Amino acid sequence: DVKVTQSSRYLVKRTGEKVFLECVQDMDHENMFWYRQDPGLGLRLIYFSYDVKMKEKGDIPEGYSVSREKKERFSLILESASTNQTSMYLCASSPRGTGRTGELFFGEGSRLTVL
C-alpha cells in the first residue's frame, strides 16, 4: 500500500520555538510538497521540491524553510514559530515525468498549535 507518512499528527509548541515537521514517502516519487490548510482558504502551497536538494517557494513561504537530503524525505522547518502558524500542515508527493504529476498522494496531516 503506497504511503506518505507524517511524523506527528498533533503538536503543541510555544512562540519562538523551532519546529520540525517530517514527511516520508515510499513511492519513489520525485516531487514532494508542503501545504498549509486553513478553513475557508483551502490548501496553500508553502514549498515544493522536484529532486533531492532542490526546492522552490510556493505561494506562502515566509516563516518557513525546507530540507530534502534524501529522495524519500521532505522536512518543513519553522525557525521561530508564531501563533499565526497554527494550522494543519499536509505533505504530499507525486511522480515526475509521467503526465500525472498533479495526482498527489497526501499524508494524514500534522495539526500544529503555537501558544
Place this chain on the structure above:
Amino acid sequence: GQQLNQSPQSMFIQEGEDVSMNCTSSSIFNTWLWYKQEPGEGPVLLIALYKAGELTSNGRLTAQFGITRKDSFLNISASIPSDVGIYFCAGQLLGSSNTGKLIFGQGTTLQVKP
C-alpha cells in the same frame, strides 16, 4: 497568486439527493482534479481530467473539464452518509506539468443527513 473560486462553500443535504459543485478561474488550466478529504485524513484523489470538454465518471461521481479550460464541475448522484467530507478542486497550469504544482479551491464542505 492564482486563485480558484469554488462554490458552494458548504452544503447540507438529505441522503439520496444529488450534489453539484464547481470551480472557476480567470486562468487557463491544462489539468483539473477533484480531491476529497474525510475528517482526520489527508485529501484523496477522486477524478483527474486532462482534456478540455472531458467528462469522466467514478462510480456515482461525475466531473467535467470546461471547454474554456477555466472551469470544472463535480456531481455526486444519490448521496449517501459516507460522502461527508470536504471536496477540493485543483488546477494545474501549463508550465507546472513537470513539477506537479497545483492551485486549490477553498473547498466545499458536504454534510449528508441520513
